[in-house]
Amino acid sequence: RWLLLALFIMTPLRVQADFYAFDWENQHSAEDVLSTQGAFHLLSSDSNYSPSGQTEQVPNLKSYTRMLASLCTAYGASADWSAFARLSWARTAVSELSNSQSSGYGLADQSLGINFRAWGIRTDGFLKTLNVHLQLQADFPAYQNTVAAQYATPFLGDGSIDITGGAFLDVP
Numbered sequence: 001r002w003l004l005l006a007l008f009i010m011t012p013l014r015v016q017a018d019f020y021a022f023d024w025e026n027q028h029s030a031e032d033v034l035s036t037q038g039a040f041h042l043l044s045s046d047s048n049y050s051p052s053g054q055t056e057q058v059p060n061l062k063s064y065t066r067m068l069a070s071l072c073t074a075y076g077a078s079a080d081w082s083a084f085a086r087l088s089w090a091r092t093a094v095s096e097l098s099n100s101q102s103s104g105y106g107l108a109d110q111s112l113g114i115n116f117r118a119w120g121i122r123t124d125g126f127l128k129t130l131n132v133h134l135q136l137q138a139d140f141p142a143y144q145n146t147v148a149a150q151y152a153t154p155f156l157g158d159g160s161i162d163i164t165g166g167a168f169l170d171v172p
Helices: 002-011 145-150
Strands: 033-046 046-050 054-058 061-074 082-098 101-107 110-124 130-140 160-169
Touching: 046 061
Parallel strands: none
Antiparallel strands: 033 061, 046 054, 061 082, 082 101, 082 110, 110 130, 130 160
């Protein structure tokens, strides 16, 4: 019991794969269950972070605003395997001190992933069900920053393909 309490205290409550917008969450779904979850995020700032992690003013920047809407769907193919996908749309606007403003919108970073229940026990005691899930997620851009640069509009993301893997301890 003390080991589980120590794990709970040491485990971060929020971890992010696509750290700009989405929490890294266990996407396991029960067998033959299709679940859908929507989200809306808004970020507005007049500064940025330096390479050392300090807040700093960006020359000529008045404001940066990003709206992001997403829909994540997960399906339990079996008791152990689940698959999930996230569709995201973003609008980014940059306003400069010279009263110049530009904006861009469209599909943002999309996600595909799988989740596998690697281990599980069931008891009648304190822990009724304890599971370990392994998850692999790929995030990829559905936009082209070269096109945004050509039309002088803000980028909708960094344009990278990110692959994230991890484990979840599922305690009721």
